[in-house]
Every structure is written in C-alpha cells, then in structure tokens.
Amino acid sequence: MATNVYMEALSPTMEEGRVVKWHKRDGDPVKTGETLAEVETDKAVMDLVARADGVLRQVAAAEGQTVAVGSVVAVIVAPGENVGATAAAATPATSSGSGKREGGNVATAAAPAPVAVAPLPTVAPADATRVKASPLARRMAKEAGVDLKLVTGSGPGGRVVKKDLERAPSPGTPAAPGATVAAPFPVSRVLPPERTGAAYQDVPLTQIRKTIAKRLATSLGPIPHFFLTTEVDMERASEARDALNKQLGDQGGKVSFNDIIIKATAHALTKHPACNAWFQEDHIRYWHEVHIGMAVAVEDGLITPVIRNAELQSLADIGREAKELAERARNRRLQPNEYTGATFSVSNLGMFDIDQFTAVINPPEAGIIAVGSIVQKAVVVDGQPAVRRRMRITMSCDHRVIDGATGAAFLKTLKQMLENPLAMLL
C-alpha cells in the first residue's frame, strides 16, 4: 500500500514550500520519522519527515522547486511494490519554481534534479494558481514585469483589470514607507546589475518576503498607530553593563545593551499591563506573562523570535537566549513556536547608527519599541554641562488598545529603569 508524501504545512502561515534538498533519493529505504527533505517555508527551513516505512519513489518535486501545501511530492511504497498511479504531479506554486531565480538563498539554483522524474500517469490537477485577469491586464502586466498573482483584482469575482495594474507598483519603485521602516536592514539580495542592458531585474518574491509583505500591510494600514519618543540617559546602564560583563568574565556570554533593554521593557510591562496586550477585534487580551519579540535581521528579511517570560529571566539568561535565537533565526532554523506568541516587541537599529525611527506594530500586539543608537551628547546634568551617553527610543502604539497617557506612563517607567538599572531589582 503506497503512502503519499505531501508538502505539509510546516508553519501556521505556510501556503507553499520550496524543496531545498532531498535527504533521501528515489529508491532509498525510509523509516517513519526520518527526514526526507528540507523545505523552506515562509519562516524557516524545516524538515519534511516520512509518515510511513518503505521505499521512497516517484519524487515529483525537484530541489529548488516550490510547491503548494497539500501537493504530493513523492510516495512511499512497500519494498518491491509496483508503483501505480498513486502520486500526482506536484503542483507548482509559482511559475518560477524551478530554480531560475537570482540571488536565491537556498541550495544551488541550477542543482540537477535528484532523480530523473518519470512521467506520471495521472492527469495533472487543475491549476489552482490560475489568475483571473482581463486580456488587457495580462498584456500590461507582461510589459511591466508585474506578477499578476500579486495583484488584487477589483473586477467581477476578483478579476484583475486595467485599473488594478495602474495601481500596482512596478518593480523597482521605492517601497511604501511602512515597508522601509519594517525591513531597514541593509541586506542586499538584488545582485549588482550586470551589463545586460536591461533596465531592471525581476526577482521573484521569496516565501519570507511574501509573508512580510502580507503581514505588514495588515499593520500600518488598518492599525491606528501613534508614536511616542523619549531620550534616555544610558550612562548608568553602560556602567552596569561593563561591570556585569567584567563579572561574567570567562564564564562566557556577554550582556548587550539590547538584553538590558529587553529586560527593562519586560519589567516595565509588568508595571503597565495595559501595554502588554493583544487587540482581538471584539476584545482586548491583557497578558499576565511577558513575551518579548525581538526583531532579527535575516537574509532577505526579518523575523521576531520570542523571549518567553522575559520578566522572570535574569539578564544573563536573556542574553544567552537572545543570542541563540538570533543565531538560529539567521540560519533559518527557528521552530514555529519560537517566533509566535510575543506580547510586545523590541526593534533595535542602534548598530546601524540610526538615531531614531518608528517601527511597525506586529499585530495582534499593541506596541513595539524602536531603539536608536547610543551616542555621546553634551547635556545639562544637575545644572552643569556634561557629556553623557544618550539613546532615543520610540514607542509605536495601537491606539485601539493604548492611549497616549497610558503609553507615556509606560515609557516613563522604561526610561527610569534604563537610567537607573538598579530599579529593576525593586
């Protein structure tokens, strides 16, 4: 009895997956639970495991190919069993599925298919990715290099019409302000232009870029954001950090400013539960636990791994966990439970010499702190001019949950804690 191997939904938001590498080849014996292939989801690279014992046959998705969740990518048959018409061809999820894309971050683009894919006897399933579009819209999209799948159709039944194409930004136009704030990391994935004479280069969206686009568009548009900025004196925090790191010494692991900020934020949130909340359309969920989402730049995007119960953890623990999560995020090895469930987020661009910025709220969270760089400034302290290390933080608030005074009160507590780290011990 043959068992189909499906492209599984390996993350909650996954709609399609790209086969990065087959660990088993056609004809290899496999056991239940064994890794068959690595699959790039919208968030990370995950393992696709065998759900039966037997022999892997009819591998229908080549390395580098993107297929829709639910498509059959292979079958597992009993040893010696004749393979019948059980497997269907994997449904390509995008037209550019077979590794032609440039600047890709998985496998080798031109990797040869692991096995010669035998022509499958079944009729290919109906193309679920067919886009309804008028002939004029198709012609315009082709000319402009716009992927019709990414255009929302306003015609009858969601048909893409001329008007929608006139609205769609052509590739190469600067992204919307929201997107710039959200993905400011200088990760260059577009290759320097080669001398091909072409005016532009079309790079298909990766899974993570698609998710970023979808998620952020549900934030800055619908959520009534407002922003609060304050400047924090980091002199004492710097001193504390130096002292702590000296103490940690050769035990390994160092406390970063970011760890201190996460700790202070978590602590301040316990004192201002009104800011530690999710907007849930018909109700607001106020969290008793504090889970801090920490924006991490990865190649081609960003992801926010979550430091759970940050309010209960020591600075050293936060430091270790943050470092490990960031590392795994960059290697795209995060498990879904490691990047979901944050109650509040922190985004830090201090290392890029950004003085101050605004971050986009990650719904359903109601707030996010945007942290700028620490710079030495001449300020007046106790009536005397002094040079102090200063840092600007900006809080983005969802006004449906947090009002101006509520946010300001929280920010004041956070500022106090950073300016006097000992207060966190209270």
Added chain:
Amino acid sequence: MANSFDVIILGGGPAGYVAAIRAAQLGLSTAVIEKEKLGGVCVNIGCIPTKALLHSAYIASLLREAKEFGVEAGAVKTDYGVAMQRSRKVSDQNSKGVEFLMKKNKVTVVKGAGVLQSGRKVKVGNDVYEAKKAVLIATGSRVKGLPQIGLEINKTTVISSDEALFLEKAPASMAIIGAGAVGMEFANIFHAFGTKVILIEALPRILPLEDAEASDTLAKSYKKRGIEVIAGAKVKKGTAAKDKVTLEVEASGATQKIEVATVLMAAGRAVNTENIGLAECGVQVTDRGFIKVDQNLQTTAPGYYAIGDVAGPPMLAHKGMREGVTVAELVAGKKPHPIKYDNVPSVTYCHPEVASIGLTEDQCKERKLDYVAGRFPFSANGRARGTGETEGFVKILRDKKYGEIVGAHIVGGHASEIIHELAVARENEYTVEEVELAIHAHPTMSEAVAQAALDSLGRVVDM
C-alpha cells in the same frame, strides 16, 4: 402600514421601472409613483414610437428603391397618420408590458404626481407614502424650446417631438433645430414621408457628439437624398405666424430667411426637478440643473437617490436602467459592479444608423493618446453589398501599446446591433486581438468589426 414600503420610486420611466423590478427581485417591497403612463418618455414619447416611425420611413425608402432589386411596387404612397397610429399601438403595448412587469414582480403602482417630503416620504394627493430604506428620484426630462429667440413651443407651428409623434399628417416643410439624435431621426422620418426638411445645427457639424467621420458620412447621405443640412448655423430670430414660421439663420457669414410650415425644436432637454419637493428634503442640484449625487448616486439628502436623466448625462434610457439596477442593489445591501460611464453605447437610429462607444478620434487627439485607427468600409463587405447598405464603415481606435479599444464608431445598416460586440469587449477589457480572434460568421455586417480590428493591427484581409 399600507403606505409603507422599503423603496419608493418617483417616476416609472426606464430608470424607475427597472429599479423597481430589481428591488422587488431582491425581496424589497417597492412602489412606483407615476403621474402619466408607465414607461416614461422612452416608451410613450421617445425611443419606442420613434423606432416604429423610423421603420415606416425605412419601408418607404426600400420600396422606392425596390425596382432596382427586381421588385415593382408601383407609385409609393405614404400616410404619416397611419404610421403614427401604428407607433401609438407599439407604445401602448410596451407601456402595458411595463404594467404587467410591475404586477408580476408585485410592485405597487401609485398613479399621481408625487412630491418628496423629508423623512423619506412622498406625498401623492392626500396620501403620504413612507420608504423604510430609500426614495429613488427618477423623474426624467422633457424637451425645451428656445424662447429667447421667439421660438417658444406653441404646439402648432413650433413643436417638439411630443407633438411630432402625434401629427396626423406630415407637414409640407419643416425646419428641425438641433441635429443630435432626435433631430437626425425626425429629419429621416419626415423626409421619407414627403416633407421638405431643413436640418439646422448650431455646432460646426451634425451629430456633434459623434466622431467627425460619422458626421461627415451622415451629412453626405442626407444631402444626397435631398435633406438640406445647415451646420454651424445660428438661428437669430424666429417668427411664428398662424400657419408658418420664418427663421433668420446665419451661417457661413451670410444670413438667410427660411420659411417653413413647421419648426421642430430638437435642441436639448430639461430635467424634471421642479415642484417635486427637492429643496424641502435637502436634495441639491448642480449648476447645470441635474440632481447632485455621489458615487453611489445618493443625493445630498441621505436615503434619497437619483437615477436616470435627473442624475446627469448622458441622458439615455439604457444608462438610466443601469443606474436603476445599481441603486436597487445598493439599497438591498449588495455590492453592485460600478457603472462604467465611459462605456455607455450611443446610438442614433437614422438611416444609415450611427452607433459608438468610447472616445472619438478627436478626443484621442485632444488627450494626446498614442492610438491607431483601424477602418473598414461596408462597401467592401459582402453582406452589405447584397442588401445594398454599403454606406458607412466601422472604425476602431485602439491604444498603440496594448491594443485596448479606446473607441469604436459604426455607421451603417444595423450599426445599433453591431456595436454591442465592442461594448462587451470594452467591458471585459478585450483588446483588438481578442475581437479579431473570435470567429465572425460570413457573410455578416459584423465581419466589418473584425476587419477594422485587423486593420488597426495592419493585417486587414478584405481590403
């Protein structure tokens, strides 16, 4: 309450009765208030009876040419009175048809003149009707004269289409002022019934809203058959006597005196917005006199909508009908497809017929569009040769880059029927290539559409 409905529609013309049927289909209790006959101007004194008369005119002209086709009909005698009586029957049938549709859809018809009141109420006589959801204003329009030059409609020597449709006899001579659709059609009708017709247009060409090539073709055709056409003409003065009218007309720098038995005023229409209580309900009108509406055709008074001629140009029955459907669906909580006002076909039913959609070539030039014109004359169309309807052409204006059909113009027999292929194409954003790819039956007049599309692509076959 007997006098309470979901929707009350003031006016039972094309916009009103279609809105009523659609509202009823969607389960809304609906009433239509009409002071005259159901069907409005269109059914009773507009589109429908004129089409009947035009067909009489067409038969007359066919018979006059019948000999050439091997049919001897003898001396052709015409009788406008008989044609008029037939046209009345056609109108009455259609009005009864609307009445039947109201019954079938359980729409209440209230006879009388309605006056709007605030609170979505309409007063008819002593009765007050209340709309729970919406009041639709569909009071339409009427012809207007030019009193400023002494040409007030007196209904005997200076008439409008309202009177022309009821004449017992075709007058010996007639000056028609205004060469839009109405003027063109009546010129055609009366000329066929033996009247000496002089067609006077203030703008530089007849059918001023159509493509210049269409105007030229019609001007030639009319002159050839003996209709006098004076375009770019100013009627300086009109003097109506008991059995004749004298006009002073200035054209091409010279003033001439024209004496005719009848003057037919076919210049412009006025909307019926007086004495229906608009101001009392807070319904405002525009500078041009139309009712001010938003994108959803809602007036400045919430709950009051305007559809049809009162809601603004183009003042065409089919545009009003679409507005009626759209507002009925909106009121029923549906999300209707937005009306594409740039895709309303315009038809003049004179012979040859003129039908168009989208931009004229002059408009393409004004807008500096990068366009290509494709043309095909009916003189090169087999079917047209067979029926002797070789006048006219199909002209398609397409966007140069993508092939979008930006405008289409047809002059010829059955142009009114042929235009819809291009209306469907434009509504669905088919380009000239899709139009050409559809196989057209041979021999048909419609083949000229495919050929014009091909011509715009530089690949015309039959020419």
